[in-house]
Amino acid sequence: MNRKKFIKSILGASAFASIPFNLNSKNINIQKLIDNTKIDTDGSMIGFKSKKIPKVKVGIIGLGNRGTTLLKMFNYLVQKNFAEIIALSDIKKNKLEKAKNILLKYQSEKPKLYSDVNSWKDLAKRTDIDLIIIATPWKLHTPMSLYAMNQGKHVACEVPISITLEECWKIVKTAEKTKKHCIMMENCNYNDEELWILNMVQEGVFGDITHAEGAYLHDLRSLLLDEKYYENQWRLQEHVERNGNFYTTHGLGPISFYLNIGRGDTFSYLTSMSSRELNLSIAAKKQKHKNIDYKCGDMNNTIIKTKKGKTILLQFDVHTGRPYSRINKLVGTKAVHDGYPSRLYIDDETPKYWGHNWINKEDYNNYIEKYKHPIIKKLKNISLNFKEGHGGMDFIMIYRLIRCLNLGVELDINVYDSVMWSVISPLSELSVSEKSTPIDIPDFTNGKWKNIRKLEIMREI
Numbered sequence: 001m002n003r004k005k006f007i008k009s010i011l012g013a014s015a016f017a018s019i020p021f022n023l024n025s026k027n028i029n030i031q032k033l034i035d036n037t038k039i040d041t042d043g044s045m046i047g048f049k050s051k052k053i054p055k056v057k058v059g060i061i062g063l064g065n066r067g068t069t070l071l072k073m074f075n076y077l078v079q080k081n082f083a084e085i086i087a088l089s090d091i092k093k094n095k096l097e098k099a100k101n102i103l104l105k106y107q108s109e110k111p112k113l114y115s116d117v118n119s120w121k122d123l124a125k126r127t128d129i130d131l132i133i134i135a136t137p138w139k140l141h142t143p144m145s146l147y148a149m150n151q152g153k154h155v156a157c158e159v160p161i162s163i164t165l166e167e168c169w170k171i172v173k174t175a176e177k178t179k180k181h182c183i184m185m186e187n188c189n190y191n192d193e194e195l196w197i198l199n200m201v202q203e204g205v206f207g208d209i210t211h212a213e214g215a216y217l218h219d220l221r222s223l224l225l226d227e228k229y230y231e232n233q234w235r236l237q238e239h240v241e242r243n244g245n246f247y248t249t250h251g252l253g254p255i256s257f258y259l260n261i262g263r264g265d266t267f268s269y270l271t272s273m274s275s276r277e278l279n280l281s282i283a284a285k286k287q288k289h290k291n292i293d294y295k296c297g298d299m300n301n302t303i304i305k306t307k308k309g310k311t312i313l314l315q316f317d318v319h320t321g322r323p324y325s326r327i328n329k330l331v332g333t334k335a336v337h338d339g340y341p342s343r344l345y346i347d348d349e350t351p352k353y354w355g356h357n358w359i360n361k362e363d364y365n366n367y368i369e370k371y372k373h374p375i376i377k378k379l380k381n382i383s384l385n386f387k388e389g390h391g392g393m394d395f396i397m398i399y400r401l402i403r404c405l406n407l408g409v410e411l412d413i414n415v416y417d418s419v420m421w422s423v424i425s426p427l428s429e430l431s432v433s434e435k436s437t438p439i440d441i442p443d444f445t446n447g448k449w450k451n452i453r454k455l456e457i458m459r460e461i
């Protein structure tokens with residue numbers, strides 16, 4: 001790929017609009033190209049509430065692995081009359097049939113099915129749908145979200161919501177213009193451990209935060225190389241074409257809540273570095289796959305600095321055989337947490353007792369009980385029936401989304417959160433390709449991130 005094509009694939013075509021300089025020159029001003037993608041936004045979707053929707057009518061696009069799991073999360077909400085699934089779309093008729101049969105186990109009304117490659121647009125045009133859920137390959141997320149909002153629908157899209165900088169701006173602009181919710185469904189923000197830590201942050205247990213670490217360390221070799229798992233092996237193709245951290249949000253979503261990103265602090269700049277690629281190639285060879293060059297390095301490290309001086313280390317590795325981890329480390333002036341396995345250190349007030357040990361099991365359990373998040377207290381028992389959704393967190397996420405829409409209150413995750421957590425991917429790719437050069441991270445809120453606001457996820461509904 002030549003340099004212009006490469007930068008365009010990361011920033012979008014608008015980066016080059018009316019820029020005369022020589023694109024093959026080594027002195028391309030990357031920051032100028034980034035600035036060129038900017039669209040004027042006003043931050044008006046912060047605190048946005050739509051009118052109450054007593055029963056949310058839902059359409060789902062993409063019923064592969066993830067879409068089917070999300071569909072299953074609706075069982076309780078449909079039975080309670082909080083939601084109804086109106087229509088389903090997938091280009092594979094067998095997947096649609098399977099999804100329909102799952103749905104009909106808990107909903108008596110039959111869904112309308114859309115199976116042509118562009119018929120998701122007909123689904124989006126229906127006037128009897130309020131919310132469109134998108135669980136398709138990454139390249140389709142933004143085009144589908146934009147179209148759905150322009151058809152007057154709220155959107156809840158899988159991670160990441162956008163893969164270029166230009167797409168991020170368009171998502172924000174369209175949400176502001178149409179006054180529709182457009183959120184990314186980051187389920188890890190609803191996990192027990194992450195909610196517990198968030199509650200402790202809010203209660204001051206960590207003091208002032210200085211540093212956090214998150215990750216997506218997940219051995220996906222078998223699934224990436226499986227010809228049947230991801231439709232047309234779309235996810236493997238991403239590893240052929242790109243190099244950086246392109247699955248940022250499972251680590252960064254919870255961290256952003258710990259650090260009040262968008263609610264008093266924001267990302268300032270990042271730098272990113274990828275290792276060489278070995279493990280995916282070795283796995284492919286073992287499985288007798290055809291010889292392909294994978295551009296994505298095995299291990300990516302991206303470091304972000306926030307405007308208020310906190311640092312975040314994000315790691316990404318789905319090539320290496322190793323235990324799963326999102327790291328989930330948080331460092332403050334009074335406490336430190338490390339995940340996988342979860343451990344807590346509480347600093348003593350008196351220097352004499354400063355130590356080097358995690359707190360013992362009994363004290364740890366006391367902290368677990370004392371700071372259990374209100375959402376977990378309320379929903380844990382019901383979520384146990386939905387363990388298939390990552391142990392229950394997927395159910396809690398869908399429950400909160402639908403109930404917020406029922407009640408006409410702000411959603412837990414807003415459009416600015418969604419693009420801030422996603423934009424790190426293309427910017428990491430850019431930094432990797434430019435010898436880890438620091439890249440400024442745009443502000444999508446028009447300066448409104450400066451206003452300190454309470455997190456919506458701390459509100460009981």
Ligand SMILES: NC(=O)c1ccc[n+]([C@@H]2O[C@H](COP(=O)([O-])OP(=O)(O)OC[C@H]3O[C@@H](n4cnc5c(N)ncnc54)[C@H](O)[C@@H]3O)[C@@H](O)[C@H]2O)c1
Nearest residue numbers: 062063064065066067089090091117135136158159230231
């Ligand atoms: N949050 C999580 O924990 C989590 C877990 C897994 C996957 N995901 C995300 O979910 C998304 C889907 O991943 P997946 O594993 O289900 O992949 P998948 O390949 O199993 O599913 C994608 C589906 O989209 C369908 N599709 C493609 N083009 C379409 C079109 N034009 N119209 C309608 N349907 C179309 C495909 O046929 C396929 O069934 C990805 O964004 C992934 O990152 C999130």
